[in-house]
Amino acid sequence: MSNPEMKMPIRRHLAAATALMLGLSANAAVNDVLPADFFPLATGTTTFAVYAYNRQFSGPYSHGNKLLDGELSSQIVALRAGHFIEVAGMPVSLVAVLPWSQNAVSPTPLARALGEEARGLGDLRFGATGWLLANRESGEYIGLTSLLFVPSGDYDSRQALNVGENRYKFTLNGGWIKPLGSGVIFELVPEVAWFGDNTDYVGGRTLKQKTAYALSSHLRYRANQNWQFHLGSQINRGGETRINAVDQHNAPDNSRAVLGTTYLTDDKSHQFIFRVARDLEVKNGFKINSEIMLRYMKIF
Structure with a gap:
């Protein structure tokens, strides 16, 4: 016979791990920044981008230990519109993002804890980037991005797995682009x-x-005027949750690696980015075993 007292710690760890499922955002930086996103385009330029993600997760994990052989499949499509203006001589980009996603969990015991599936529109995001340094001669840029997430997405309070988050979020990103010579460019985004x-x-x-x-x-290599290649890494810390004043001790503390390529057409009006990524380690929550992302951007 099973011992109920032995099951209680597992249940508590599972509850703490699943508390990170709000909006599926705890496994990566909240604002997903791609190579050259902190490069300011000319004043008056408008961009429209479509993102498509396929992510496969395993877990959940608690304090580095895998609790269940669970699987989470997530497909995301996001639309982003941007426009570049000038304020006090400084380039500024205004942006709005609308995501949609569908997510499914297995096996049945995990689906009962999280919710079997969630699909629908995500939370609207509005933001702006201002460049403190935009040296087109040297190719060095420093930008600052603020992004507000509005609780407008589909949300079901009966389960942990959701598309919307039913709360506001605010992110602040810094972006530094520094050419290193011979077509190599370094980017750092806290x-x-x-x-x-x-x-x-x-x-x-x-x-x-x-x-x-x-x-x-990111470390980018510009092979020619059309093709660039990049590899990168990401470290996430903090973000522990508290439920009804009870600390869950569930910071994701994960790291991930990315590899991708960018293609820009000769007329510089169409850009394609393809990226693959995976988590190298995760302490709490779900581990991204594989991510495939494609972004198409039209530049007007």
């Missing part, structure tokens, strides 16, 4: 994310989340 409270989390409980931090970096 991020800080602050979270509002979700007062209707799984049955009317209150979920709070501590500040989260991320550091992303």
Whole structure:
């Protein structure tokens, strides 16, 4: 016969791990920045981009230990519109993002804990980037991005797995682009994310989340005027949750690696980015075993 007392720690760890499922955002930086995103385009330029992600997760993990052989499949499509203006002689980019996703969980025991599936529109995002340094001669740029997430997405308080988050979020990103010579470019993007409270989390409980931090970096190689290749890494720290004033001790503390390529057409009006990524390690939550991303951007 099974011992109920032995099962209780597992249940508590599972609850802490699943508390990170809000919006599926705890496994990566909240604002996903791609290579050259901190390159300012000419004043008056408008961009329209379509993102497509396929992510396969395993877990959940708690304190580095895998609790279940669970699987989570997530497909995301996002639309982003941007426009470049000039303020006090400084380039500024205004952006709006609308995501949609569908997510499915297996096997049945994990689906019962999280919710079997979630699909629909995600939370709207509005942001702006201002460049403190934009030296087109040297190719060095320093930008600052603020992004507000509005709780407008589909949300079901009966389960942990959701597309929307039922709370506000705010992120602040810095971006530094530095050419190293011979077509090699280094990029560094730190991020800080602050979270509002979700007062209707799984049955009317209150979920709070501590500040989260991320550091992303890319090394790009410009092969010619059309093709670039990049490799990168990301480290995520912080972001522990608290449910009804009870600390969950569940910071993701994960790191990931990315590899990709960028193609820009000769007329510089169409850009394609293809990327693959995976988590190298994760302490709490779900581990991204594979991610495939494609972005198409039209530049007007």
